Amino acid sequence: MSAIISVSGVSKFYGGFHALKNVSIEVGQGERIVICGPSGSGKSTLVRCINRLEVHDAGHIIVDGAELTDDTKRIDAVRREVGMVFQQFNLFPHLSILDNCTLAPIWVKKMPKHQADELAMEYLARVRIADQAGKYPSQLSGGQQQRAAIARALCMAPKIMLFDEPTSALDPEMIKEVLDVMVELAGEGMTMLVVTHEMGFARTVADRVCFMDGGEIVEIADPETFFTSPKSERTKLFLSQILQH
């Protein structure tokens, strides 16, 4: 299995605060990785380093064969291949759902408008909100907004999708509709890095589960091993806290 993402020895500081400590992880093509861990453990930071929303201070990150450096051209090229879904959706409020989806295909990929519209409608249908295409983000429910955000990312036909707690801002009854879309996506062979505390999703979809604490990757294993016989005490403690309900 060839690695499409390779993170080796990465450190990240916020001022004096050491947010990522010598983190290394390889992600294979088509692999699904779920990242969990307590708040402040560096999960978001790691994921955001992969499309350079954060700049790492040491180590190397290679995405789809390109090392992330200060070269903005290369960073934009990498970002074209890496879709991201945020906890707060971050849809563009002044654009309709359809325009949210077509903005990047039109301006980054230079796709003709009618073709971008078709593509966007296809993806909006796949996340089951084609009927909302003409509305503005504020007119949609949280679950619909997050599915629109997923469709927007998919419209760039990325090779990799990053999810940073995609269901944490949602009411419980909307979580399933978003997870269903993500499960479908996994079934199609998309490479996915998902920060989430939805352990059911990790169990059914993940190839490997990664536990982070204090800026380090404490443990990484297949779901079966991870949930039934974790090695580290910290993992056990975390799992007992999160699985008790």
Add this chain to the structure above:
Amino acid sequence: MTTALRWTRANLFSTPGNAVLTSSIVLLFVWAVPPVIDWAFLRAVWTGTSRDACVGADVGACWPYIWARAGQIIYGFYPDGERWRVDIVYALGIAGTLWLTLPNIPRKWLGAALMIFAFPVAAYVLLLGGVFGLEAVPTLHWGGLLLTLVVAVVGIAASLPLGILLALGRRSELPVIRWFSVTFIEVWRGVPMITVLFMAANMLPLFLPESLDTDKLFRALVAIAIFNAAYMAEVVRGGLQAIPRGQEEAAKALGLGYWRRMTFVVLPQALKISIPGLVNNMVSMLKDTSLISVIGFLDLLGVIQAGNTDPEWASPNTALTGYLFLAIIYWAACFSLSRYSARLERNLNVGARP
């Protein structure tokens, strides 16, 4: 009738404090407004050919004075035979403004493109002349409403984009650009406008080599644009700061480069919330155009002040009439600007939370 009564009681006399406030404001109006109307319209003189019409014990505003000076008020000192050129520019300007502001005229994009690219060129050629067989009219002969509008429109049209660039520069990740923008903004905001105008008009030519000697109005326009760009920049910066960081991050994650992120994601949102502040700046720019009288130009205020001392029309009411007329024009222009901006805000509100 009873509903009107109920409304009045609920809104104007709900508490003793409110009742006092309502009554005082009504009294203030009764005390102030009728005398003004009486003077400006009821007792006013409407026709006449000289000051004789306007002298008398019981005479109000002297409107024939304004009619007599209308040419100078509208065209300044533009040669009589060439005034048709100014008329064309006015007509084009009015047509373009209606095109862009009236909701039921289609193809706003074409209108905007014409107003941004074609209109300035046409106005420049027509007003300045010297080409295509048009007699050259030096800017020193411009004046009145023409000059006021040229200064206001050029000032606003140049300072807004410049201000946006400065605001973006102030937030740049590149220290040199950030440092330059901050210095630029702070320097220009710290100097009085009159000083800037004096320097542009009188001192700059002393420093610059003769080959760079430019038109005085041109220098003043550059100074006004730069000066006001600093203010525009601060308003836009406020708007930029109000946009959540996630917006730019989402645009970055899609692979959009810096200028596209700004053009399609950040600025549309930031400018929308900056509209009240930007329009506020434009209104004060419109009124500040009269400052160019200090460097020897006779704008609207200038020609009216000059006319007030004209012996042919000297009367106790002449100057007051001139200033009242001036106030009405300025007020009408500024008020329409603010009404238009209010409508723009409403129309742009489609994506906002209900």
